[in-house]
Amino acid sequence: MKLTGGQIVCESLIREGVAVIFGLPGGANLPLYQTLPQYPQIRHILVRHEQGAGHAADGYARVTGKVGVAWATSGPGATNLVTPITTAQMDSVPMVCITGQVARSSIGTDAFQEADISGITLPITKHNYLVMHASRIAETIKEAFYIASTGRPGPVLIDIPKDVFNEEAEFQYPDEVDLPGYKPVLDGHPSQIKRAARLIKEAERPLILAGHGVILSKAYEELKELAEKAQIPVITTLLGISSFPENHVLSLGMPGMHGMAYTSLAIDDADLIVGLGLRFDDRVTGKISTFAPKAKVIHVDMDPSAIGKNVKVTVPIVGDVKRVLRQLNQAVEPAVHLGWLEQIEEIKRAHPSNRIRETDSLIPQFVIKQLAEVTEGKAIVVTGVGQHQMWTAQHYGFIEPNSFISSGGLGAMGYEVPAAMGAKVGRPDKTVWSVAGDGGFQMTMSELATMVENDIQVKFAIMNNRFLGMVRQWQEFFYKKSYVATHYTHNPDFVKLAEAFGMLGVRVTDKTQVMPAIQQAMEYNGPALLDFMVEEEENLYPMIPPGTSTAQLIEEPVEEKAKWHR
Amino acid sequence: MAQMKHTITALVSDKPAVLSRVSSLFRRRGFNITSLAVGNCEIPGMSRMAFVVEGDDGIVEQITKQLRTLIDVIKVSDISKADFVSRELALIRVRANSTNRSEIIQLVDIFRANIVDVAPESLIIEVTGDEDKIESINDLLKTFGVTEMIRTGTVAMMRGMAGGTEETQATNLPRSRSDATS
Incomplete structure (x- = not known):
């Protein structure tokens, strides 16, 4: 034909x-x-x-x-x-x-x-x-x-x-491909699996670092089985978020530059890191020589070139995370690490970076917490890049597998608008929230028209601080508050903009309006936009400055009178 | 770790842009190539490349792993650790006149090189050998005045029956196994 x-x-x-x-x-x-x-x-x-x-x-x-x-x-x-x-x-x-x-x-x-x-x-x-x-x-x-x-x-x-x-x-569609130079390895090498199982058995303070590879191979159950069987707390990298339910007792949050302080401090003490489908990116490790100084490393990844690229690896395993975990789960013996879990609890008590400050004004962390409450931690949440992305990663509390969608490696601002559209088209059965920054949103907001035209019902929460917030924070910390080219002095009226596109638009300036606005957006039959007028100079904590270690960890300053939300 | 020269060979599909893919990878990953040679090989539709790269063991391991991520690259070997033969060809144009021509010819004989062009004021010398040999003759010829040199880049092969197509086919499937067990 x-x-x-x-x-x-x-x-x-x-x-x-x-x-x-x-x-x-x-x-x-x-x-x-x-x-x-x-x-x-x-x-x-x-x-x-x-x-x-x-x-x-x-x-x-x-x-x-x-x-x-x-x-x-x-x-x-x-x-x-x-x-x-x-x-x-x-x-x-x-x-x-x-x-x-x-x-x-x-x-x-x-x-x-x-x-x-x-x-x-x-x-x-x-x-x-x-x-x-x-x-x-x-x-x-x-x-x-x-x-x-x-x-x-x-x-x-x-x-x-x-x-x-x-x-x-x-036209004749081929049945198979002929690619002699492309033969991905799926199963882990048996002798490496044995060595890994032995390291896990010998470890007293093990941690799992789960990356995007767990989600890409849909290894949720296998990850849970390993964590529970060998009693190993699970840390999820930014793109590993939602590979392991955050309401699980072994969930230990996100590591790295804006990870939880207790997560990073636990890595300092660990004697074994089981890295699953991640590349040990610099935002995770900070200064390589001080990353997990006491730990041996098992690194499982589909891509041989990701192994040994950044951190020194004790046991490299090339393979599909799901299949390797199945092999590993058979080889691993049940274990308990109560002392280690207790030690982590102590670190958590001393460094409670998952709590948020009680304020009169509207802060983004509060909005994220409220969003989590209304959606019961079960929405698909798409973010842009910057402070709001990190606050979402820190405070939403993802429960459902593969529900956090974000531009991790490249860090492309503007991702949040079209990516949320694609996510909603792919999963029309799910509630899709796009948590956006006012900076990134303006890079790609033309797609609102596409969503209205095709009735793609994404709900937007703009964390509108009139700043390129993350950059402003670096200017505050590292350039003596010299706010060069980060202040948007005349943002558009996002509510009118939403209306012009034919969507629901609601402005939120007060804490009491947050919950009703979220509910209104969810009930609205169509794409909707909430413009949260948040605190302009709210800082993101904790922070490990680039290229440093937990010794330079900056935690949220504690004022004596401060009250905290749980 | 010590910086040393490694010789890496790669069997690649003879497809458009394969050379750009390889050179782009070296550039963007910041790997230094000392020399690169490419040409047809014993398998129709395939080419073999030889690289001489400088770096410590970690860098060379990354280079071989990164090369394997390219779809058109079929097999990569760091042959420096094995016993191997390497050769390069150079053409060198040297100033020569009736008074020193015979002296140059003697030198050429010692190096088992050939004179491939004779002109009143110059000679072109063709020399084949490993890198050291080519450097040596070039250094000696400099005293007469080298006006132009061009080199092919090193090509290399493992001694004995270790390399080649047969092994390629045998190790085709688990090509990352060596990484897993290293």
Whole structure:
């Protein structure tokens, strides 16, 4: 059967189970778009900016575990995907981006809307392709989905020239891929499993550090089994949040720069770290030489190059976290560490960084706590990047697996708007809250139109402090309060803005209004936005300044009269 | 740990951009390449690359692991620890006239190099050998005046039956096992 390149793309995507595409057409991918009406089973969501398409595909992929798909045209359409692609690469999110390219005869001539997107994305994709013949499209898409979704997942870009979409070729979708250079290892090496089990048995003060890999491999039950069987407290990295329920007695919060003080201090004392699907990022470790100074390290990761890259590892295990944990759970013997748990409780009592100050004014931590209460810790919460992200990570108390969605590695502000849209499209059954900063929100807020247009009912909570808050805090701590270029003196009226887009908008200036506003937004049949006018110069604690250790830990100053919420 | 030179070979798919993928990886990870050579190999559709890199053991381990993350890279070996042969070819243009030409020819003979072009004012010398040999002849020729030099970069191979296609196929599946057991 002969089909056009455009038809082959759609046929192939359908065979990969793609139900939703986020995209925006232009000259170079128009022939692809014009085939869409023939495929009503594919839902296309027209975004307002390609960055929105990319982050939405990412949010969709994170909540569903499926490959997210974004389409863009050549040149600026493609370059607008660069930030979302890098975000997905840093956070190991399976994504396939299909971009239009100028016609083959124009490639290399600096043609209108020509950009070498396969060259540009070469260092930020897991793999990428420039497809020069329609006959190569099917096998390329097959490979792209396989590469994106297996091993350590990541983004794959496929660039297709305009005339290739029109070229006809015989269509036959391949059954398998031929990639001799790509064979992810899934099971842990048995001798390494034995060595790991022995270290766990010998440990007196063990800790588990669970990262995004636990969520990517859906190893929630296996993680719980290991923690309970060997009685090991579980620390979750930023992207590991919601891999382990935070109401579990063994849950020990987030480590690192803005982690809980007790979490970081416990790591100082630990004699064994069991790292599961994480890369020991600098925001987690601080100064490498002072990280977990007394601990041996077991490091399980899908990506061999992540092991031994940052911290010295005693037992490296390459493999899928879920499968390795199953092996490990069989080899590990039940254990109790009551002394260690008691020691951690003492550290917690001395450093209660999970509590929040009682204030008259509205502070973001209070809003997060209230949001957690109304949603019972069970909403999918998408954040941007900055103080509000950390407060959400610290105080929401995630219970449901895979319910915290955030741009961790790249730290892309603006992620919170389109990623929440993608998350809601992927999980329409769930309540999706986007906790946003007023800075990041303004980077991508054009997607509100997309949400209203498609009735994608995301609820937004803007922590509006009129500052680029995290940067302001660094200026306060490290630059003597010299607030250069961080103060937004004239933000738009977000409530009017919401109304202009056709959503519900409510301003909240007082603590008593928080709960009713959240309830109102939840009950509203449509996307809604709450503009929380929070304290301008509220600081985020605890903080371990970059490149230092717990010796430099800054905790929230305690005033004598201060009262604390539990 | 000591900085030392390592010779790494990689079997790669002969696809567009494979050289950019590899060189981009070296650049963005801050790895230093002393030399890089690439060409066809015994398997149709594949090429073999040879790199000489400088760094301690940790860096070289990262380089090999990072290379393996590339989809088009099929097999990577750090062959420096084994017994291996390495060769490089250089063309050197040296100033020469009737008075010193014979002296240069003697030197060329000692190094088992060849003279491939003779002009009234210069000679082109072709020399093959490991890096040290090429450095040595170049140093000696400098006294006459080297006006141009070009080198291919080092190519290398393990001695005996240790390397090559057969082993590639045998170790194809668990290619990360060596990392797990190291």
